[in-house]
Structure formats: C-alpha cells, structure tokens
Amino acid sequence: MKNSSSRQPPKPDPAWTPRAKAVWRGVLADFDFDGSHDLSLLRELCATITRIDRLRATIDKDGECYVDRFGQPRVHPAVDAERRMISELRLLYRELRLGEPPVDFRPMRLRTG
Numbered sequence: 001m002k003n004s005s006s007r008q009p010p011k012p013d014p015a016w017t018p019r020a021k022a023v024w025r026g027v028l029a030d031f032d033f034d035g036s037h038d039l040s041l042l043r044e045l046c047a048t049i050t051r052i053d054r055l056r057a058t059i060d061k062d063g064e065c066y067v068d069r070f071g072q073p074r075v076h077p078a079v080d081a082e083r084r085m086i087s088e089l090r091l092l093y094r095e096l097r098l099g100e101p102p103v104d105f106r107p108m109r110l111r112t113g
Contacts, residue, residue, distance in 0.1 A: 009025075009028040009029070010028070010039070012024040012025065012046065013043070013046065013047070015050070016046050016047070016049070016050045017049065017050045017053040017054070019049055019053055020046040020047070020049040020050045020053070021046070023045065023046055023049055024042065024046045027042055027096075027098065028042075031098075038096060041092055041095055041096050042096060044092060045089065045092040045093070045096065048085055048088050048089045048092060049089065051085050052082060052085045052086060052089065052105065055078045055081055055082040055085065056082060058076075058078045059076055059078050059079060059082065062076055062078070063076065064076055064079055086101075086105055089101055089105055090105075
C-alpha cells in the first residue's frame with residue numbers, strides 16, 4: 001500500500017551499505033507499513049542486503065575458489081553464505097509483499113574449466 005502519511009520515516013542504520021540504505025528509503029517512500037512487525041522485517045531485509053554486499057566484496061577480493069592445504073581446489077565459504085543470504089532475502093521480499101528482489105540478487109555461478 002502506498003505511503004500517504006506525512007510523518008518523517010525512520011532513518012536507516014548507519015552500518016548498512018549504500019544499497020541497503022537506498023532500499024530502506026525507497027520502500028518507506030512507496031509503502032505505508034501498518035506495524036512494527038513490518039518495520040522489523042524491513043530492517044532484517046536491509047541487514048541481509050548489507051551481508052550480501054559484504055560477502056560479494058570478500059568473494060571479489062579473494063576469488064570464488066581457493067586451493068586447500070592438500071592442493072585441492074575448494075569453493076570459497078563466502079559463496080555458500082551468499083547463496084543462503086539470497087534465499088533469505090527472497091523470503092523477506094515475499095513476506096513484505098514487495099514482489100521479487102532485483103535481478104542483481106542472483107547467486108553467483110561458479111566458473112569452471
């Protein structure tokens with residue numbers, strides 16, 4: 001439901017990434033939440049976006065795979081964590097009735113070969 005109130009929306013958490021803050025502001029500008037439960041879910045959604053952004057930064061820095069102590073290639077643990085966070089993000093979008101998350105919230109595909 002569209003936001004029709006004239007009250008000042010709550011500010012985003014300063015620890016969130018710029019993308020999470022933009023989602024917070026955008027959702028609050030477009031929708032009028034009817035309770036603290038929805039606001040709690042929105043906070044969790046933005047915290048999840050922040051975790052995804054930080055995991056992606058780690059993967060970009062370290063790479064998707066690494067070589068373990070036995071010389072075997074392994075998937076970086078952040079790749080699996082990112083996939084779990086994206087699944088959580090999709091659930092939160094549905095719970096808040098916001099539709100599907102943006103396309104850039106897709107799990108990374110590992111490059112093989």
